[in-house]
Amino acid sequence: MEPGSHDVELTWRPAAKAAHAGKASTGTQAIDRAASLLVRVVEADTPQTFSRLLAESGLPKSTASRLLSALERHGLLRRDGSGAFLPGPVLTRYAGRAGTADLITAAQPVLERLGEKTGETINLAVLSGGSRGEVEQVAQVDSRYLLGAMNWVGLRVPLHCSALGKVFVAFGATDLPRGPLERRTAHTITDRARLAAQFAEIRKTGYGVAVEELEPGLIAVAAPVRGRGGQVIAALSVSGPSIRLGQAQIAEIGELLVSEADAFSASLGTSQ
Structure with a gap:
């Protein structure tokens, strides 16, 4: 091993771990947000409109739309004739x-x-x-x-x-x-x-x-x-x-x- 190479490796690893931790944090946050939307729909007595879910969740419109689409794509949610969300x-x-x-x-x-x-x-x-x-x-x-x-x-x-x-x-x-x-x-x-x-x-x-x-x-x-x-x-x-x-x-x-x-x-x- 060349002189100084060990130091370079030690310097790189913490950065990699930090990047990985950031991705994990972001992934966990997305799961939490999607789960929250799913629970709101499942526990509601009536179909939930996008506007209502958006207002109650406090999520950005693009984020809510992306998460709801993913839940629908995997069969966890579905939409009725008016576009409101129901359990899938x-x-x-x-x-x-x-x-x-x-x-x-x-x-x-x-x-x-x-x-x-x-x-x-x-x-x-x-x-x-x-x-x-x-x-x-x-x-x-x-x-x-x-x-x-x-x-x-x-x-x-x-x-x-x-x-x-x-x-x-x-x-x-x-x-x-x-x-x-x-x-x-x-x-x-x-x-x-x-x-x-x-x-x-x-x-x-x-x-x-x-x-x-x-x-x-x-x-x-x-x-x-x-x-x-x-x-x-x-x-x-x-x-x-x-x-x-x-x-x-x-x-x-x-x-x-x-x-x-x-x-x-x-x-x-x-x-x-």
Whole structure:
């Protein structure tokens, strides 16, 4: 080692450590700020606007925008139709795992009662989360008929072409995925304007319908289940073949589903 080289090395190391410490401090500060924004949204009773989060956090506009975008990008936050922030699919999925088993147990008498009254396949579904835009069916009571009987438990279906998925979107529990929508059958609606009109109608009637949009010959009707605070946490559906479910049957089943879903929601302590 040349004379003096050791001194140079000693002089360099503290500077490197100081630079590293500065970066660590900056990183920790960013995490703290992002966490603070996330907590504000999660603990709020209503969707939080950007302007409100900006005012309450005291952050610079550019910083708040960057952090909120990062949280949204990673699925921790999402925006509603007006652009306000809500807990994202990652948090919704995590919360749902803990409550799904209890929800299934509580819903079983409702599923069985609907099965007895309609004779058709009855399903309970929750949002599956992620960016693909799907719902997952978690419980089922089988149809008394052989035609149209299928086990849907564990299967995930798209939001835009299933009665269950349409209910979640119509009542603001989630949004349609970005990009082109999959055409599953000749009857699948992929035009977003037409779907928006359907969602408005669902909000009026209280139930959603998918007529041969998911599978040829399959008709399904669904209604929302609400948890505390009135947020849609699940959906109930009745499905069967088109030869058994005409317009009159669809309307009758829709009214029955709304009645049963509302009563079930009330039993869960909802406040709409």
